[in-house]
Amino acid sequence: MLRRKIENIYRLGVKELWSLWRDPVMLVLILFVFTFAVYSSASSAPETLNNAPIAIVDEDQSQLSQRIVSAFYPPEFTPPIMIDQSQVDAGMDAGDYTFALIIPPNFQRNVLAGRRAEIQLNTDATRMTQAFTGSGYVQQIVMGEINEFVQRYRGSNAPAVELALRARFNPSLDKSWFGGLTQIINQIAMLSIILSGAALIREREHGTIEHLLVMPVTPAEIMLAKVWSMGLVVLVAAALSLNIVVRGALGVPVAGSLGLFFAGAALVLFATTSLGIFMATIARNMPQFGMLTVLTLMPLQMLSGGSTPFESMPVAVQTVMQAAPTTHFVKLGGAILFRGAGIDVVWPQFLALTVIGLVLFAFSLARFRKTISRMA
Incomplete structure (x- = not known):
């Protein structure tokens, strides 16, 4: 049976x-x-940043600004497009790039002198996921390059405590x-x-x-x-x-x-x-x-x-x-x-x-x- x-x-x-x-x-x-x-x-994966188009206006043409420009590379960003100030609005309107970073004149001089230094980031928020995630990426990259440049220029000592990050399983x-x-x-x-x-x-x-x-x-x-x-x-x-x-x-x-x-x-x-x-x-x-x-x-x-x-x-x-x-x-x-x-x-x-x-x-x-x- x-x-x-x-x-x-x-x-x-x-x-x-x-x-x-x-x-x-x-x-x-x-x-x-x-x-x-x-x-x-x-x-x-849409929640991650991948090949986001970015344009940079470098009005400072200094060693620090060049470091910032060279810090953006694939796979998170496409190679930066160097443009003039007059091309920012037109490029953003046309959707040619998601981010437009503007480095003003005398940026390196102000940073090293300890004066207030501003940098402008324009973001196309219609690309919501990339705009939200990418803005944080850009800020982290720029601040990392500035801090490293200032430490090398001033010859400051390394911090006594160093954070070691270990990613397990991946x-x-x-x-x-x-x-x-x-x-x-x-x-x-x-x-x-x-x-x-x-x-x-x-x-x-x-x-x-x-x-x-x-x-x-x-x-x-x-x-x-x-x-x-x-x-x-x-x-x-x-x-x-x-x-x-x-x-x-x-x-x-x-x-x-x-x-x-x-x-x-x-x-x-x-x-x-x-x-x-x-x-x-x-x-x-x-x-x-x-x-x-x-x-x-x-x-x-x-x-x-x-x-x-x-x-x-x-x-x-x-x-x-x-x-x-x-x-x-x-x-x-x-x-x-x-x-x-x-x-x-x-x-x-x-x-x-x-x-x-x-x-x-x-x-x-x-x-x-x-x-x-x-x-x-």
């Missing part, structure tokens, strides 16, 4: 894989989210390390919900669900087949993306065990595929399922700790999101991939994912049985 159930689950799962293979839209979606979406998200502070791996984690949850839900709705729209009702299979076998088949597709795609795109194209090192990470991914796939099937039983067609997916994925991705630190959210949100599988998967994935954690560290997340997965599967199975009974 058990052997027959396992064979039914296996054969129904193979049927799901063949149905997915004949769906070019879903195949393109899988290819896109695990290649281009991962690469672009890792290499172009010593080069490369944003692609975080962006690439986090995107893999987010895409696993997103794609598993879409594939499992779309598989059920596709059968309902094509009329093949009625064929299953007359076969000697149970709702649990049908649902388990969808869970393992769609979960396997996402797991294989994620493994290829992690090794080819993240580790290969982006050159991001992985600190921990990939086997342990994908074991956690299998648990979260069990939960999210069950959630996708539950949503598909509520939606009547694919457009409705798409709307439900948007309403579900947005809070899952934004409030699970993958985009912003989980600890910075309100306590009420943190409490509610403990019931989301993605919250524990983000913690698990970050601990393993970034910090090289073992099972002794991430076992609470494994346990939480197991419980959440069983609860979601039970709810989805009950809803699935009810839906099938209505169709019968």
